[in-house]
Amino acid sequence: MKMKYEDKVSLYNDTSQCMTENVPIEALSPFCNPYMKDVLDLFKRTAFINLSKLQSCLKEGKGGWETVLGQDECKMPWYGRDLPIVEHAEEIADRIRDKVGKFGDGEDSVTVMADTIVVKIPKEVMEVSASRDPVYTWTMVALCQAIAEVFNINPNTDLDGCNMLKAVVFGRYPQSITFSPGAPVSGFLKPSNVVDGLGAEYSGITVNHIVAMVNKRTMDGLALASILEGAAQWEMGNAVGWYERYNLLGYAYEGFNANNLVLDLVKENREGTITDVVYSTIIRAVEDGVIKVKNKLASGYKIYTTNDFPLWNAYELAGTTAAAIVNCGAMRSGQAAATVLGYINDGFALETGGLADPDGGRMEGAGIGFAFYTHSIYGGAGPGAYTFDHVILRGSGFIQPPIVAGMCLDSGTQLFSPEMTSSAFFKLRDMFPLLQDPLKKVAEAAEQIKGEIKKG
């Protein structure tokens, strides 16, 4: 692989130990880094079948709900069927494997974990498909067929049972194009028809899900959010050509603790304010030669200049992330992260005499919108319940990691807590060792391939 850019970074873990030195930034791209590829592959191809939920819904005759918490506006107990689905988990899984797994290259596509069947749709199927919807469609159809076979449900034996089974698994689809929230079949990513914006699939994961998957470890949260959001930016076309180095540097510093910058700024300001972090970022950037004083105005006000805006932007993002950690850490509350993203920007712009603020002002716009929608000043939900394909949040690709960091630091002040919205995702972390220690694994994968990236 050819190395296009000269930039190299060292990656540090959350105890400030160097994990890998002098890695070309290309090694942190989802097109090169094997760990990132594995994570994205897992997120793209995996579906979950919650058998206990399926069993209880089928028993109560409940399906097609549209409420998140109630989930009970459509109940038809007279069509309820009391089937021992959880007891037959292995048998159902075998039948799904027969229908879906045979298209793969032998990789075990279906596994049973307690009351959950995890289905990984074969790569070959995904290659032939134009979308990644087989995760939902194949899993749902195979599941309905498997249950019909195991419990002998067909129009001759149980006509209403067929309809009820369809209603529980598919909800109101296709009359309504969305599936019921918390339906028995789910995936990491949203169905493609409800994702808000082209290429935004990987950023459509709820903040609290990410927080739960990293077990509230802040720097791991930054890393996993950066892998997903970084991949989404590539898919949206926001990292092509002129923006490639800008994005690679941005996520390296913001998400993967490049050169220990985020942690240095946090340590230096462990008892400091947000503005203190802005000053520390500028001091560090001047020392590292990223920015310098160009001239002074009559009042003594210094105008700074840079020859390398993508790198200065990465420093600003690291500063913003550190400020979010310092502020949310002092308050131990996730709600304050949006404030930092919305208003730290004019701190950077005014302090440097007008150098462009993080993400060229997009972070400020998205951050202010997010602060409005997560506060009583305008109403809305807690930050943990948002997905970043949302219309007010997709303006900047760099706001997701600091929000995740803020929620990792929350000590229980949120109504929409990770335990409430995402309890199943704490378990997923144990199911998939791949999701454990993402920061360390990104660094290891980068170390492994850095020799292959050569100047060309």
Place this chain on the structure above:
Amino acid sequence: MAEKPKSEYVPNIYPGKDVVSERRKKLWDKSRPLLKYRSVAEDDITQILSHRAVRAAYVSVHPPLEEMIEPYDPIKHIVVPTPGTRAGDRIRFIQMSDSFHLPSIAPFGRQRLYFSRFRGMDTVVYSGREILEMRERDLEKVAKMLLETEIFNPGRSALKGITVHGHSLRLDEDGLMFDARRRYIYDRDTGEVVYIKDQMGNVLDVPVPIGPPFSEEDCKKLCLTYSWDTQPYKARTELFEVMSRATKMRVIAGFNPEMIDESM
């Protein structure tokens, strides 16, 4: 790196050397203390905030941090929590509104002041109001500073938890900012502004006097905004230079980040 003394670096804070610019530099520089204009008793502040009964215990939202068992995360041991956080206090708010007429601070100015002076805080700026959310005991502490110092003009700034409308309206016959809920009145006998309702508009058992409004001269002296009768257009030369540079930089950075160079 972390040991390097900060004293070598002098923050810019704000361009310009006119009176308004100097005001802004002072308010947003945490090394410069704010002048105290009046004293408000702690119990009175608790009353106006209306989050708990006077001298009642603080309600907690979670156990004290030291008693909580949390998943391992080194960051949580690096950042120092505030006293309210350590105790597990609820998060409560104070919402301030500032008049357009020669204000001693405005919402955008509050945000920068909060960012530079307070730890563990959450704020959102709106056109005529600014909400500040913190752990309860931390909030009461900063509320004292917000009400006692030069940034609070009892006539032109107010606590408005709800029904905030009025910052851009004409002042009333006593020179106070309009308030649809009549939370505060001007006591002509004592010459002080008196809160007869708390920030949520509930009537107080005992009214809270909060000091006399600033004189017109003081208002002009402490004004944070540029205006024809304080600092005229030409005073803002440096500010315009910086803002136009920032705007240009943003446009270029958004178009192609690699295009920015030292000559700009």
